[in-house]
Amino acid sequence: MNNDMSIRCLVWFGEPTSIERARLAQAGWHTRVGDASAQGGGVGIRRGDTVVAMADLRQAGTETLRSMAKLMADHPRIPWIALLSADTSVQSPEVERVLRASIDFFTAPVDMHRLIETLGKLAGDAPPQVSAHADVPGITGNSPAMMAVVASLRKYAPVDLPVLITGETGTGKEVAARALHKLSQRRDRPFAAINCGALPANLVQSELFGHERGAFTGANARRVGHFEAAAGGTVFLDEVGDLPPDAQISLLRLLQEGTLERVGSTQSIKLDVRVLAATHVDLEKAVAQGRFREDLYYRLNVLRLRMPALRERADDVLQLAQIFLDSFRKQHACHARTFSALARKALRDFSWPGNVRELLNRVQRAAVVAEGAQISVADLDLEDVVAPKGGHSSLGLMRTSAERDAIMACLRESRFNISECARRLKVSRVTIYRLCKKHQLVLEDTH
Template identity: 40%
Template sequence: MPHILIVEDETIIRSALRRLLERNQYQVSEAGSVQEAQERFSIPSFDLIVSDLRLPGAPGTELIKLGQGKPVLIMTSYASLRSAVDSMKMGAVDYIAKPFDHDEMLQAVSRILRDRQNLQSTAVDRPASKPGNTDKNTVDNSNAEIGIIGSCPPMLDMYSKIRKVAPTDSNVLVQGESGTGKELVARALHNLSKRAKAPMISVNCAAIPESLIESELFGHEKGAFTGASAGRAGLVEAADGGTLFLDEIGELPLEAQARLLRVLQEGEIRRVGSVQSQKVDVRLIAATHRDLKNLAKVGQFREDLYYRLHVIALKLPALRERGADVNDIARAFLARQSARIGRTDLKFAPDAERAISQYSWPGNVRELENAVERAVILCESPEISADLLGIDIELSDLQDDFIGLAPQQSISSGNTSLDPTEDLSLEDYFQHFVLEHQDHMTETELARKLGVSRKCLWERRQRLGIPRRKTGVASEN
């Protein structure tokens, strides 16, 4: 279980953050100042340090040195963003603005710990790789520094491109459906680049109100607009010397696109309300699930910006296109979630393995991670069943299974006989299979044969009006 140190002088904030982290299976210690933390704890023993920037006595940035390489997440108010930028240049792994959203904090903590774990795994794995050894373990180890799980051909091709592109300063456009792991690709590009020791600033363009996006990205001067009581550095400036990752760039307003284009063309920014420009050195990585070329054709995205971004394009495959990777990723998530709650006995039951491989995962890796986390929390036995994953395998995923159940037979019900290869609706397959077999199968057996959960089977019975037979089948507990 990861051990986190909170250093915050405001008792209410410190207590609330402690409760939040403990509810999410983290071990937490706390202190009200750097001095108190030094007196009470061995600071390098923690997995992560979360500290306010402004503390009584020494500032929170002192913990960067005292932590001896352990990641430090700095909390700061929006008004002191310039100080947050400085703290990252001093070695803080990231910063988060106060007041922070609980989900935002949990995501930041999870990501930082995951990145640290990936780096540690890389250090352990590298010596194991020997020239000429081509077994599966060697392939996995050779990709450890990228920090992405998967060995299907499209992902191996992706790794090759990442290694070629990372050392350059070329702009990169990462494309793929939501939840496929575009930020992981961006982090791999940053970590393998010459900018790895500088900050990587991640911005979700869809999460910032349109009225604030230019100020957030490019900063503003005092009095630039109502409420601008002080000058403020923007996130592009915060990424100076490092990498700027703009997620969902297709949501960026046209006015902000024009300013971003200037950054790419001239290497300079001008804060909102300022007449002076200043030079910045950033490497831009953008990501989107939208078709920017089509958006440019209809005037919703600047065509000149599109071509500036499209120097290198990396396309992430959807999870349903990655074959056996889905089960490997699920097992990795299971190991991570099991470790968080201190269980070592958990594994997927055979029906869960089948469900994971058959489900289409429209939410991709993000949906898979959530399903595994939910199953680990709810599981009371050593085996995680398909029911606990909470997924509803669509009939479209099961057509081949229906055909495979009786390759030389027809599915019949009453006076009707159906060949599975005929042009029938998928609901017809479901209905006739259930009516044919429910006299001699339990609900559990029916669900297993169909590759769905019992809950899903019940719901489809209700929707299609298929009553459950009371006779001819042994009762189930």
């Protein structure tokens, strides 16, 4: 809902039908008709209004197409939507320019439901519930790999046993540990996340298990360690493989007997705490090399959870990227609202060595540097990923990308009916099949 005084305005360059206008008005959008060939588009825009522009190519001749492409280039901060007719040739350079500058494409007759939904998203309405597991805090992604993680989280959360979480850096091991805590009976008790690799070697014991006054030089007062401070709750030990030998013994004792001793004391303290541990190194190897106690390894490794690398779940990348962008926009003024078609391709194709953390960093950086409504490949610093290889020209790549998007849009609007799609695009059904194959559009999965 639009709850401030600003209005929502769709500037329609072309000729909206009365039905289209009426449906938009019902949805709270004012339609203003613009003229692409007039100076500045022929419409004044009030500061503070939410503005989206429609490049309606249904009636556009070559001259209008040129003016439209120029207008779009002159106003990159406005989110543009393109509207094609079944006859529009996506191969023409002018149409290609328009498509490249557009956030989304529609083919006539317009699917008004989808248009209004798209406009709502651009205006910053709450996105529809995208997660199939909204009750699992912090975990985003509906890919099969993530669904398997969520199933394990649900199974492991209520069981009061240690969980060893493995996975590359930035895959969300701490996020998973927090989710386990939040889904458990301990949710109202403390959660402590400790990076074992970041603790100074000589202070590990006292940091984790506390110390008595005078236990060592500088111990001027009794101090409670992280474990005691988290009594009744959960302790997450990140980089557990970095624990020095004496701390490994103390941890083993805590896991076996449920007791600890502060440094400088011989008194055992009973403690109820759940231990979760994570590693991105091969703990089995550390055991084989004698750097990690085997008995402790078995105690920690009762339940095991592997966080998949981001490249194993390419389906989640775009969803995560949009979520990161939306949440960045809530906190900072920025023009970017979405990703260009080529940027989306780069996001999917990149190998993400730094996983979700790297994705978050790249999206935030791109949101800061992006000049227009769409984040480009250059904003993401991913030009190499989509750089033409072999004989492909950059224009060829753009063309391919525009062709794929146009076919997808038409298929969606034809409700994935091949004959209908072929009729609208004025090509044969065989051509549609061939293009789907070329662009790896799997028809059963495209819904």
